[in-house]
Amino acid sequence: MSETITTGIMLERLGECWDSTEKGFWDSTFSESDRTKIFRNREALAAIGARLEMADRMEARIKKLETALRILSNRPHVENDEDSFYSCPKSKSGCLDKTQGNKCNCGADEQNEIIRAALEEKEG
Numbered sequence: 001m002s003e004t005i006t007t008g009i010m011l012e013r014l015g016e017c018w019d020s021t022e023k024g025f026w027d028s029t030f031s032e033s034d035r036t037k038i039f040r041n042r043e044a045l046a047a048i049g050a051r052l053e054m055a056d057r058m059e060a061r062i063k064k065l066e067t068a069l070r071i072l073s074n075r076p077h078v079e080n081d082e083d084s085f086y087s088c089p090k091s092k093s094g095c096l097d098k099t100q101g102n103k104c105n106c107g108a109d110e111q112n113e114i115i116r117a118a119l120e121e122k123e124g
């Protein structure tokens with residue numbers, strides 16, 4: 001299985017492997033001026049790499065959570081199959097209790113709206 005090399009991993013390794021024995025690689029890849037800059041900044045590069053790695057992990061986690069939230073944002077209205085007197089007025093079969101009016105009384109509209117607003121806020 002091949003590893004995905006992100007910018008974070010690359011920078012972290014760049015910072016860490018300066019002291020390794022791969023001097024030929026460094027000499028043939030970077031000019032002396034660049035090698036000096038990299039050497040001076042190797043700890044900063046490793047730290048930046050670690051931060052970028054953390055950001056990549058958080059981004060992946062946020063994507064999973066967004067997928068879960070999109071599913072949860074489609075919560076259906078409560079439908080009581082045995083007695084539609086107790087169904088939400090906005091359910092497919094409606095509610096026999098006309099005193100309930102036409103508005104959702106099961107909480108689905110409220111929950112779905114909260115989740116949709118949170119997803120739009122993030123995406124916008």
Ligand SMILES: [Zn+2]
Nearest residue numbers: 077088104106
């Ligand atoms: Zn409802």
